[in-house]
Amino acid sequence: MEHFFVNTAHALVAWLTGLGLAPGWADLILLVVQWIAVIIIVILNITVLIWLERKVSGFIQQRLGPNRLGPFGMFQTIADAIKLLTKEDIVPSQTDRMIFKTAPMVFIIISVMLYVVIPMGDGMEIVDLNVGLFYFISIGSLSTIALLMAGWGSNNKWSLLGGMRSVAQMISYEIPLAFSLLGVVMITGSLRMSDIVAAQSNIWFVVLQPIAFITYFISATAELNRGPFDMPEAEQELTSGAYTEYTGMRWALFFLAEYTNLVAVSALMATVFFGGWQGPWLPSWLWIIIKTYLILNVFFLIKWTFPRIRMDHLMSFSWKFLIPVSLANILLTGAGIEVLMRMGW
Amino acid sequence: MLQTDQYNINIGPIHPSTHGGLHVEAVMDGETIVDAIVHVGYVHRAVEKIAESRTYTQFIPYASRLDYLASHLPTMGYVQTVEKMLDIHVPERAEYIRIIMGEFSRIASHILFVGSLAIDLGATTGFTYCMRDREKILDLFEMTSGQRMIASYMRFGGFAEDLPEEFIPAARNFLKNIPQMFDEYNHLLSGNEILQARLKNIGVLSAEDAINYGITGPNLRASGVDYDLRKAEPYGIYDRFAFDVPLGEKGDNYDRFMVRLQEIEQSGRIITQALDQLPEGEIRAKIPRIVKPEKGLEVYHRIESAKGELGYYIVSDGGEKPYRLHVRAPSFINLMVLPLISRGGKLQDIIANIATLDPVLGEADR
Numbered sequence: 181m182e183h184f185f186v187n188t189a190h191a192l193v194a195w196l197t198g199l200g201l202a203p204g205w206a207d208l209i210l211l212v213v214q215w216i217a218v219i220i221i222v223i224l225n226i227t228v229l230i231w232l233e234r235k236v237s238g239f240i241q242q243r244l245g246p247n248r249l250g251p252f253g254m255f256q257t258i259a260d261a262i263k264l265l266t267k268e269d270i271v272p273s274q275t276d277r278m279i280f281k282t283a284p285m286v287f288i289i290i291s292v293m294l295y296v297v298i299p300m301g302d303g304m305e306i307v308d309l310n311v312g313l314f315y316f317i318s319i320g321s322l323s324t325i326a327l328l329m330a331g332w333g334s335n336n337k338w339s340l341l342g343g344m345r346s347v348a349q350m351i352s353y354e355i356p357l358a359f360s361l362l363g364v365v366m367i368t369g370s371l372r373m374s375d376i377v378a379a380q381s382n383i384w385f386v387v388l389q390p391i392a393f394i395t396y397f398i399s400a401t402a403e404l405n406r407g408p409f410d411m412p413e414a415e416q417e418l419t420s421g422a423y424t425e426y427t428g429m430r431w432a433l434f435f436l437a438e439y440t441n442l443v444a445v446s447a448l449m450a451t452v453f454f455g456g457w458q459g460p461w462l463p464s465w466l467w468i469i470i471k472t473y474l475i476l477n478v479f480f481l482i483k484w485t486f487p488r489i490r491m492d493h494l495m496s497f498s499w500k501f502l503i504p505v506s507l508a509n510i511l512l513t514g515a516g517i518e519v520l521m522r523m524g525w
Numbered sequence: 526m527l528q529t530d531q532y533n534i535n536i537g538p539i540h541p542s543t544h545g546g547l548h549v550e551a552v553m554d555g556e557t558i559v560d561a562i563v564h565v566g567y568v569h570r571a572v573e574k575i576a577e578s579r580t581y582t583q584f585i586p587y588a589s590r591l592d593y594l595a596s597h598l599p600t601m602g603y604v605q606t607v608e609k610m611l612d613i614h615v616p617e618r619a620e621y622i623r624i625i626m627g628e629f630s631r632i633a634s635h636i637l638f639v640g641s642l643a644i645d646l647g648a649t650t651g652f653t654y655c656m657r658d659r660e661k662i663l664d665l666f667e668m669t670s671g672q673r674m675i676a677s678y679m680r681f682g683g684f685a686e687d688l689p690e691e692f693i694p695a696a697r698n699f700l701k702n703i704p705q706m707f708d709e710y711n712h713l714l715s716g717n718e719i720l721q722a723r724l725k726n727i728g729v730l731s732a733e734d735a736i737n738y739g740i741t742g743p744n745l746r747a748s749g750v751d752y753d754l755r756k757a758e759p760y761g762i763y764d765r766f767a768f769d770v771p772l773g774e775k776g777d778n779y780d781r782f783m784v785r786l787q788e789i790e791q792s793g794r795i796i797t798q799a800l801d802q803l804p805e806g807e808i809r810a811k812i813p814r815i816v817k818p819e820k821g822l823e824v825y826h827r828i829e830s831a832k833g834e835l836g837y838y839i840v841s842d843g844g845e846k847p848y849r850l851h852v853r854a855p856s857f858i859n860l861m862v863l864p865l866i867s868r869g870g871k872l873q874d875i876i877a878n879i880a881t882l883d884p885v886l887g888e889a890d891r
Binding site: 237241243338341407410484487489490 | 532534540541542556643646647648649650651653654657713714717719720722723871872873874876
């Protein structure tokens with residue numbers, strides 16, 4: 181079971197070259213297959229996740245959650261997807277049509293692109309970039325643009341406020357997010373994901389870098405626009421913020437993209453701080469799924485327990501607290517590495 | 526310097542956190558509120574005019590619909606006003622039951638206040654916890670009158686029916702659970718740092734301003750003014766019970782929140798005493814079937830409702846219908862302070878301010 185997916189990929193390439201295809205073409209076809217696999221993973225994950233979040237929130241709030249369709253209401257998400265697909269696609273007349281229509285697509289494309297560098301098992305990254313972590317951070321920050329497009333294109337004051345908030349928030353939290361990952365990079369000496377995972381074969385980085393983990397967790401929550409930092413959406417204040425004017429599948433695309441981002445960030449967290457796919461007994465790809473889902477549940481718990489923080493508190497928390505702390509962590513890590521190296525490690 | 530402009534943003538009348546059809550026109554500078562203009566009247570049902578075309582008895586259900594979140598209290602106010610006109614003496618047992626039902630209504634309203642404040646701040650879980658606890662009170666109301674929310678249980682001179690047997694054990698059971706309820710609220714809400722940051726020193730209403738604006742009820746007491754009609758001018762049999770009047774210090778949103786939480790406890794104390802002292806006997810005084818007060822009679826009566834001082838002013842022309850009925854609605858008057866406490870705050874504060882002023886739009890618009 182361990183190398184099931186890797187072996188399948190090799191077998192596919194071998195079969196294609198056996199048919200007389202040039203190795204370059206075979207690799208290209210493999211890439212397409214991998215992309216389809218990523219999209220399937222994304223969609224399956226979301227179907228499960230939305231159901232799971234509803235169940236978890238129901239448990240927290242002493243409700244039942246979805247329980248009508250299928251066992252434990254598992255088909256509820258599918259029914260919702262069908263409902264959203266068949267809804268009328270309303271584009272308000274006063275919007276900037278081009279921007280309004282492309283915003284959800286941009287958002288979902290960006291979030292799917294994140295999966296390129298995540299190692300989903302032993303040797304299971306699509307591209308093992310030598311700047312993998314850097315790629316992840318830079319692509320992740322692009323989603324700001326999608327939210328700004330949605331906010332601006334909707335031509336609605338609530339949406340504009342939501343869009344502006346998301347820009348301010350994401351730019352502020354980008355910095356502690358990147359800084360907190362720097363500590364790990366300093367220890368590993370590489371931005372390549374496979375190296376980071378390999379460096380954790382003895383000890384997880386969450387033990388070596390606890391401050392970095394906490395700052396990363398907080399800034400990731402803000403970066404994902406999840407509660408208690410769900411400013412751009414803020415249903416109670418901004419009537420759904422940047423998404424106010426969206427209906428049907430366009431709205432659902434935003435929703436999908438948010439969950440896709442959520443899974444990607446949780447998977448990255450598992451990779452960088454919790455030893456990635458490494459683990460005893462079970463196959464590597466199962467380990468990353470288990471770790472990712474455990475992290476996701478922590479996100480759910482936080483979202484459903486805390487009230488929403490205020491916008492200016494949010495900004496000052498980032499600039500006055502998280503950034504200094506993450507900078508101090510870099511300093512501490514550097515000093516620690518230097519001391520250990522002199523001691524002859 | 527960048528050229529910036531002020532803009533108006535309409536919070537409501539259709540908005541998730543305006544507690545009904547409230548429309549606040551906010552003049553904004555970025556995310557800062559420059560001014561807020563309150564527009565009410567979206568839930569106007571002409572209740573005062575309706576009163577002129579209904580008999581005194583027929584108006585009782587309309588009175589319940591004023592403050593539908595604490596429906597026994599506005600009914601009690603109306604019924605007592607008419608009793609004052611006709612000089613009816615209510616039997617002891619009925620007086621006690623009135624206290625019990627009224628205080629349960631107050632608890633229900635305050636629990637819903639906590640819940641709706643929680644959901645307005647984005648803490649959806651707090652809302653479901655509060656709704657769960659409020660359900661138990663609504664169950665109690667259902668036992669007595671068959672109605673859960675808008676129970677027209679009171680009549681002139683007493684009640685329509687006596688309390689059912691199972692009511693008293695169920696009520697005691699609810700009171701026993703109040704400390705546990707508070708434990709959960711404190712863990713989930715009042716002890717939460719984000720919630721405190723959102724509420725403390727926001728929407729400060731000084732005692733002087735509160736008095737000048739005619740603010741009453743928990744909002745006034747949160748500003749530190751010790752004025753509770755149940756103590757200051759006891760109506761019914763409120764002078765027989767021992768209870769404290771919780772006061773705030775600063776008059777900010779957090780004080781308004783805490784005062785209501787403490788009032789739940791105090792109402793619990795009152796109900797416990799009333800249940801202990803509850804006498805046997807009649808529940809309804811003998812009154813004529815058709816109520817006809819004397820011509821030219823004018824009566825004003827006020828009670829401490831869950832939202833503040835609720836007053837009824839009734840003028841009689843000797844017929845079976847009131848000549849004029851006016852309601853002094855605390856929600857309406859309390860709401861008028863919203864621009865004052867919102868200026869200079871952030872957009873997110875205005876939502877918290879509306880929630881802590883706790884208006885019921887059915888009462889504000891009448």
